[in-house]
Amino acid sequence: MTANIDNPRAPYVRKKITRSNFEMWGWLFMRGSGVILVVLIFGHLFVNLMVGEGVNRIDFAFVGGKWASPFWQMWDLLMLWLAMIHGTNGVRTIINDYAEKHVTRAILKIGLYSAFILTVVLGTLVIFTFDPCPANAPADLLPSFC
Amino acid sequence: MTATLDKDTDTETQAGAIPSFEVTIKVRRFIPENSDEPYWEQHTLTMYGTDRVLDALHKIKWETDGTLTFRRSCAHGICGSDAIRINGRNRLACKTLLKDLNPDKGPIIVEPIKGLPVVKDLIVDMEPFFASYREIMPFLITSGNQPSKERIQSAEQRERFDDTTKCILCAACTSSCPVFWTDGQYFGPAAIVNAHRFIFDSRDEGATQRLEILNDKEGVWRCRTTFNCTEACPRGIEVTKAIQEVKRAMIRRAF
Numbered sequence: 001m002t003a004n005i006d007n008p009r010a011p012y013v014r015k016k017i018t019r020s021n022f023e024m025w026g027w028l029f030m031r032g033s034g035v036i037l038v039v040l041i042f043g044h045l046f047v048n049l050m051v052g053e054g055v056n057r058i059d060f061a062f063v064g065g066k067w068a069s070p071f072w073q074m075w076d077l078l079m080l081w082l083a084m085i086h087g088t089n090g091v092r093t094i095i096n097d098y099a100e101k102h103v104t105r106a107i108l109k110i111g112l113y114s115a116f117i118l119t120v121v122l123g124t125l126v127i128f129t130f131d132p133c134p135a136n137a138p139a140d141l142l143p144s145f146c
Numbered sequence: 147m148t149a150t151l152d153k154d155t156d157t158e159t160q161a162g163a164i165p166s167f168e169v170t171i172k173v174r175r176f177i178p179e180n181s182d183e184p185y186w187e188q189h190t191l192t193m194y195g196t197d198r199v200l201d202a203l204h205k206i207k208w209e210t211d212g213t214l215t216f217r218r219s220c221a222h223g224i225c226g227s228d229a230i231r232i233n234g235r236n237r238l239a240c241k242t243l244l245k246d247l248n249p250d251k252g253p254i255i256v257e258p259i260k261g262l263p264v265v266k267d268l269i270v271d272m273e274p275f276f277a278s279y280r281e282i283m284p285f286l287i288t289s290g291n292q293p294s295k296e297r298i299q300s301a302e303q304r305e306r307f308d309d310t311t312k313c314i315l316c317a318a319c320t321s322s323c324p325v326f327w328t329d330g331q332y333f334g335p336a337a338i339v340n341a342h343r344f345i346f347d348s349r350d351e352g353a354t355q356r357l358e359i360l361n362d363k364e365g366v367w368r369c370r371t372t373f374n375c376t377e378a379c380p381r382g383i384e385v386t387k388a389i390q391e392v393k394r395a396m397i398r399r400a401f
């Protein structure tokens with residue numbers, strides 16, 4: 001009977017050479033988007049929670065009014081995309097850090113990217129197709145310009 | 147009379163004698179011929195204030211249990227053979243004094259360094275570590291005719307990479323890195339430190355190639371700046387800083 005023994009002198013080899021600028025751009029993006037997100041997120045929080053009567057103002061009319069303005073549409077769109085790409089790339093890094101098996105990595109990443117696509121598509125759709133003045137709605141719930 | 151930690155000795159300690167004390171060493175043993183399971187083994191020894199973890203390991207091996215297996219060569223922090231995990235931190239056994247490890251507060255835990263396959267007891271297979279080291283081409287790369295005398299370098303130019311020349315390839319940094327623990331394909335801090343040593347050497351012309359090699363999914367961008375490597379380095383190299391300098395050189399090159 002012969003046992004199968006690995007060649008004890010076999011040199012260790014890198015499984016695959018994966019040279020590219022991808023991880024460098026990812027690294028730079030985390031920093032760049034982080035700086036922009038500070039402005040976007042704190043601007044968002046300030047306008048929604050602090051200005052005027054603050055959080056008590058938030059209702060359908062408030063949101064409808066904001067998304068009738070191209071300025072807030074772009075603000076929220078940028079915040080959505082940057083935060084989602086930033087957060088997804090961050091979680092991708094964490095998966096790479098913690099998942100040891102290729103299968104685990106693959107499954108977690110499929111889940112992550114699915115959640116990313118769903119959220120970004122739905123969010124973008126809502127920002128651009130939101131109707132601030134739906135027909136037959138009680139007038140006191142709608143923005144003033146309806 | 148000198149104060150000793152050895153309270154219950156009847157004999158008067160001579161003036162100038164080295165204080166002795168009891169230490170318990172808890173070693174993680176792994177003997178593949180006997181079992182696939184590693185296990186813990188405790189030894190209580192009388193050691194002296196001048197003794198290092200390496201001396202305790204020697205005492206166990208020479209006086210109690212000759213099967214205890216570990217690597218060491220110079221015993222003076224030069225050869226880089228005896229990096230081990232002591233109380234959860236990577237240290238050279240030959241540079242760590244027992245008295246600095248609070249031997250009165252429970253056993254001193256001694257394990258092989260993490261992330262590399264254990265061959266036996268405290269000996270790990272260093273081949274993956276050296277393979278990454280070889281990949282970054284740790285030798286001078288030049289072009290053109292050789293100068294008739296030395297390759298001239300100013301003191302400032304030499305200073306630029308002085309820190310990373312100190313590496314003794316003990317693997318304490320790479321095997322302290324949590325990214326390396328889960329992803330053995332990561333080049334690891336030591337390979338990057340040794341690339342840094344040539345990338346920033348004014349006499350060397352291989353910087354572009356080395357940056358290319360480390361601009362890999364398993365290269366410098368894998369570093370999460372946890373600073374474990376800097377903390378572990380027995381030569382006091384600012385490992386994390388060196389890695390960030392290599393990242394910066396890559397970004398400079400891309401723009």
Ligand code: HEM
Pocket residue numbers: 030031033034035037038041083084086087088089090091093094370
């Ligand atoms: C407020 C502004 C923000 C700044 C300045 C910022 C900055 C950063 C930076 C620089 C990193 C990279 C860390 C590294 O490479 O080790 C990072 C990672 C990460 N960010 Fe953000 N970020 C911000 C907002 C967000 C938001 C809104 C999310 C969620 C959608 C998020 C989720 C993450 C995740 C999951 C990681 C990976 C965690 C890690 O690397 O340890 N961040 N962030």
Ligand code: FES
Pocket residue numbers: 217218219220221222223224225226227228229238239240241
């Ligand atoms: S035995 Fe040489 S470095 Fe410790």
